[in-house]
Amino acid sequence: MDSSLTGLIIVVGGIAALLAMIILARIPAFIALLLTSIGVALAAGMPPDTIMGSIRDGMGGTLGFVAVVVGLGAMMGAILEHSGGIQSLSRAALSAAGPKGAQWALAAVGVAVSIPVFFDVAFIILAPMLFGLARRSGRPVLWFAIPALAGMAMAHTFLPPTPGPIAVADLIGANLGLVFLIGLATGLPAVLIGGILFAPAAARLAGPVLAAGPASLPEALEDDASDADEGQAPPAMAVLLIILAPLALIVLGAFAGMLPVPAEVETVFRFVGHPFSALLIACAIAYVVLGLSRSFEAEALNRVMVKSLEPAGVIVLITGAGGAFKQVLVDSELGNQIAELMVSANLAPIAMAFGIAAILRVAQGSATVAMITSGTLVSAMIDTANASPVGLALIVSAIASGAIVASHVNDSGFWLVSRYLGLTEAQTLKTWTIMTTIIGVSGFIIACLIALVVT
Template sequence: MGETASAFVMVAASIAALLGLILRARIPAFLALLLVTVGFGLAYGMEPGAIIRSIQSGMGGTLGFVAVVVGLGAMLGALLESSGGIRALTQGILGTFGEKRTSLSLGFLGFVVAIPVFLDVALIIVAPVLYGLKARTGRPIIAFAIPLLAGLAVSHAFIPPTPGPIAVSDILGADLGWVILLGAVVGLPAMLVAGPVFARWLEGRAGFQDTAPVPLEADEAGGRPVSLALALSVVLIPLVLILAGTLVDALTKAGAVQIPEGLAAAIIFIGHPFSALIIACLFAWIVFGPGRGVPADALNRAMLRGLEPAGVVVLITGAGGAFKQILVDSQAGMVLASALTSTGVSPLFFGFSVAAIVRIAQGSATVAMLTAAGLAAPVAQLAGLDGAGLALMVLAIASCATVLSHVNDSGFWLVSRYLGLSEAQTLRSWTIASTLVGVTGFAGTLVLSLVV
């Protein structure tokens, strides 16, 4: 068997083993990824010591960046949640767009809310708004929920600091500023198609008229009400800083503008995701705590609660980094990348396809992104992708990691529970909407690849 065929068989067997461990044996993704990483190294003929070094390098290299960003992002989201900032965003955006354009406003609401908050947490927080709209208008809850879910799914997949794009960007070496900028360009059309447009069609279908969701309240820390401007500023501060740092870095390197060296260095420093999120967390702590008469202990408890789900995500992400590193250090990834490059297959299609297979088979978007990123990293390297090209590769992987949310995805059951939908109704609504997000997002990525 040739080297390329051997590498292909080994990688395919590793992915199959990963899916089997997660789906059949019900082993947690963190342990499954580490088992597959060790198994791949041994089967490929690596020395045991080299395997351990690869795991240490992969975990450390990934977590050195991802753990900080995911942790800070989780705390920022917890501060928004506990202060009532999410409620302020909800009421403000709905009031701005008006009830006649409720679907559009809910799509934008989901897009904004999911930037600092995990998708499941965001749905739980905003769910009372959906119940209120259903009661006030008498329309099916699906008319309001699908636009909101589309917005949540888009930001969760395309806009850092959510874990998926953060982890893929780190593995591929993509600049977060480019990912945020191009992710918004790709994501907003995807939100419109999968949200307001699809919801308008779905509302008239039979079987969605008598759903009865169970209302669940979000816990808030008290204090004076938060204004829309304040809540929105907390969300936008890290995004604006990161984009500014990326823009200044790109312009100065290209010689397009003359910026004093000290000023440029300062902007780039505060525009790093670490600095930007630290600044945003400190700002949120001040304005949501002392600024509203809320005791520090209440904010501390809220931030600790926010870190609990982040810990699981960080460990899985680190294990994904270890799997990526074993593919790199064994040279198997580079062998496959060389073979793929010689066929002329687009790197974007490669990332999209791998992510789709893993996502459909095992359900977790994060695991799908990490697996695809590990295989796509050498492909991107051989293709000479950088800057916007790497960001588009991130978006291609993220797009297909969003498609076909079904019964093996925890998000599927969360949507079913909170909206009072049966499994069949959830498949006909949320599953199709998630697929529209992914397919539309990938189409937008392909279009952008022709012009950037």
């Protein structure tokens, strides 16, 4: 049998085993990825005494970058949440946009708050506001929820410094500044289509329960409590600037070489534009401006920031195990074999990236696991594909597009949306699942169009 075909069979078998362990056996993704790495390495004929070295190198190389970024991002998000900054930004955006622009404002807020804050936390924070808007306007809650959810879901998968795109960019060697800009170029139109334009249809598809209006909404989630401390919340502009600060610094560092500045200034730009520096600066600003200067005790801030690392730790370990899987594919040369097969089949890397991520997303539910596993597989093919820096960023967006599609019953986000919005499983499939699919497919189509023009 041809070696490339054998390599493909081994990798496909490994992925099937990985999904079976996660979905059927309910084994944690971290352990499942490590077991898959060992099994694939043995099947590829790697000497047993070298396998653990590959896993160590792959995990260590990945965690050296991702752990710092995810940890700092989680801490900054915790300060924004604890200080009431997210609520302040949301209120200001809705007040500025007015009733007619509420959907646009909610989509923008969804994007902004999901950059520093995990998706589930961002949604829980915004949920009372969504119900309050529905109650006051007489419209179904999905009229407001779908745009916000679209913004949050897109930012969670398309935009660094959220964990998924950070991990994939590191795995395939993509420039983070370009990843962010391409993520905006592909993700924002997808939010417009899947969030704002789809919202009226989603309200109708939900059926008579929600279409009847907000009278049937859970009173416990209305926004009375969130309005009580409005006077104590920090200024919305300060919150927005803190959220945008690391993104601006990362983009500045990425394009420092193109600016007409002295070499010494360029060096400074590159230093402050490194994700470590950018997030550390933003975290320090948030600590002082939203924490100490607003009379929060240092001990209380410390507790909040440390607690934020608990969910981040799971993501870091899964990402590290993904890096171990990647290293096994590289060291066993399975990646090169699959790359040769892909080239002979004349299949574009961007299409393969989307397809792999979509299959993994539908099969096991987690967008982060789908992105990391897809990035692991695609990273072994990048050299053969000779992708440009823009091409690499487009591949990250293609993976993000695939990893967001068809959220259904095996995704925790599905149940979070269902329970907080009072939807049945069928209603959630007709609204949330369709919305995520629209965003994913739209993002992929836009990425392909950009690839045709610039690569």
